[in-house]
Amino acid sequence: MPKRVIILGSTGSIGANALAVADSLPGEFEIVGLAAGTSADKLAEQVRRYNPRAVALSHPAAADALARQLRADGIRTEVWAGPDSLARLIRDLDCDFVLSAIVGVAGLPATLAAVERGLTVGLANKESLVVAGRRMVESAQANRAQLLPVDSEHSAIFQSLHSGRQEEVEKILLTASGGPFRTWSLERMRTATLEDAMRHPTWAMGPKITIDSATMMNKALEIIEARWLFDIDPDRIEVVIHPESIIHSMVAFHDGSIVAQMGCPDMRTPIQYAMTYPRRLAGRGNRLNFSRLERMHFEPPDLERFPALRLGHDVARRGGTAGAAFNAANEAAVGLFREGKIGFLDIAAVTEDVLRRHTYDSHPSLETLMRVDAWARKEVAECCSVKS
Numbered sequence: 001m002p003k004r005v006i007i008l009g010s011t012g013s014i015g016a017n018a019l020a021v022a023d024s025l026p027g028e029f030e031i032v033g034l035a036a037g038t039s040a041d042k043l044a045e046q047v048r049r050y051n052p053r054a055v056a057l058s059h060p061a062a063a064d065a066l067a068r069q070l071r072a073d074g075i076r077t078e079v080w081a082g083p084d085s086l087a088r089l090i091r092d093l094d095c096d097f098v099l100s101a102i103v104g105v106a107g108l109p110a111t112l113a114a115v116e117r118g119l120t121v122g123l124a125n126k127e128s129l130v131v132a133g134r135r136m137v138e139s140a141q142a143n144r145a146q147l148l149p150v151d152s153e154h155s156a157i158f159q160s161l162h163s164g165r166q167e168e169v170e171k172i173l174l175t176a177s178g179g180p181f182r183t184w185s186l187e188r189m190r191t192a193t194l195e196d197a198m199r200h201p202t203w204a205m206g207p208k209i210t211i212d213s214a215t216m217m218n219k220a221l222e223i224i225e226a227r228w229l230f231d232i233d234p235d236r237i238e239v240v241i242h243p244e245s246i247i248h249s250m251v252a253f254h255d256g257s258i259v260a261q262m263g264c265p266d267m268r269t270p271i272q273y274a275m276t277y278p279r280r281l282a283g284r285g286n287r288l289n290f291s292r293l294e295r296m297h298f299e300p301p302d303l304e305r306f307p308a309l310r311l312g313h314d315v316a317r318r319g320g321t322a323g324a325a326f327n328a329a330n331e332a333a334v335g336l337f338r339e340g341k342i343g344f345l346d347i348a349a350v351t352e353d354v355l356r357r358h359t360y361d362s363h364p365s366l367e368t369l370m371r372v373d374a375w376a377r378k379e380v381a382e383c384c385s386v387k388s
């Protein structure tokens with residue numbers, strides 16, 4: 001029987017790669033549901049190709065446009081509209097695997113719904129864990145849901161952890177390419193443009209994560225993600241800069257052994273691993289050619305130029321509402337940077353300021369997390385209007 005799959009964020013970079021993986025393994029998957037935000041035309045193409053039972057678009061006008069297109073083509077796939085329609089997709093469709101690949105906190109409600117339904121979830125949407133990590137892992141345990149990492153680093157850690165027992169782990173070595181500004185001075189980074197920030201040296205990804213990689217906020221989010229996914233003390237997560245992005249991360253064990261997972265920087269590989277887990281099927285991901293790989297480099301991160309890393313560790317240690325404030329402030333600041341309203345270095349500065357000023361709660365409800373999220377976004381918008 002094919003695995004029945006719902007893809008949340010099917011029109012994005014991860015979503016498109018997941019559909020490419022499904023195409024490359026005929027008979028393995030049945031796409032039963034797809035969801036996105038506004039991309040009606042792209043979703044219409046996907047519906048024509050995969051014939052899912054239902055699709056959801058969080059923006060009602062886009063859903064109307066999609067429904068009209070499908071009706072004109074005589075296609076009967078149901079179209080559900082509005083922010084709540086994504087969680088409805090999870091609750092109402094029979095499925096075996098959910099790929100959570102929406103960008104930002106917008107992915108949280110449907111990801112949580114999948115966990116509460118006890119489903120296997122391939123998690124690309126790291127922001128869900130950053131905002132509501134405790135709630136997600138406790139709910140996964142209570143409902144016997146499985147959270148499988150899709151992020152290449154966390155997939156590497158997950159695979160490396162199979163080499164020993166939890167209590168035998170000394171630390172996790174989380175690798176980072178260093179992004180496009182790895183060798184830039186702080187002065188030069190002050191003048192970095194959107195175009196500069198979008199030029200990632202090794203990975204082709206959606207715009208938000210690409211900017212997060214340039215500030216190294218992405219690595220900060222990954223520290224928090226790893227803390228929850230692998231139940232590890234944040235002080236035992238060390239970031240190592242590795243510009244070639246060949247070693248996707250490592251686990252150091254108490255006996256001195258370090259186990260690494262390697263491969264070309266190609267998201268199809270970790271996506272397929274999550275989709276087919278625990279099996280390893282023939283994949284189309286690019287192959288590493290050691291005769292062409294001259295050398296690999298490693299260096300420590302520079303916390304002065306990339307303060308986000310320090311914040312990531314702080315937030316992972318504090319838990320509670322810190323992740324919600326941190327994530328929302330960063331999402332809002334990235335939005336303002338993309339609109340040309342703040343400078344590149346302001347992203348981390350504004351995020352740190354909002355994080356420091358938020359009213360901390362160590363055991364927040366989901367409602368409190370959402371309230372902190374909304375407050376942080378408002379604060380970022382206000383501090384930008386004061387600046388301009």
Ligand SMILES: NC(=O)c1ccc[n+]([C@@H]2O[C@H](COP(=O)([O-])OP(=O)(O)OC[C@H]3O[C@@H](n4cnc5c(N)ncnc54)[C@H](OP(=O)(O)O)[C@@H]3O)[C@@H](O)[C@H]2O)c1
Pocket residue numbers: 008009010011012013014015035036037038039040057058101102103104106124125126127150151152203204205206207208209267
């Ligand atoms: N790209 C990578 O290589 C990579 C690697 C590791 C982890 N991740 C993580 O994977 C997630 C997705 O990243 P991406 O690069 O694929 O992003 P992306 O290309 O920007 O795609 C984002 C997807 O989310 C959907 N979306 C955005 N806002 C939405 C909303 N309010 N409601 C419903 N759907 C919404 C978009 O739909 P529309 O097209 O309609 O806007 C699109 O399908 C992020 O959490 C990222 O950190 C990505």
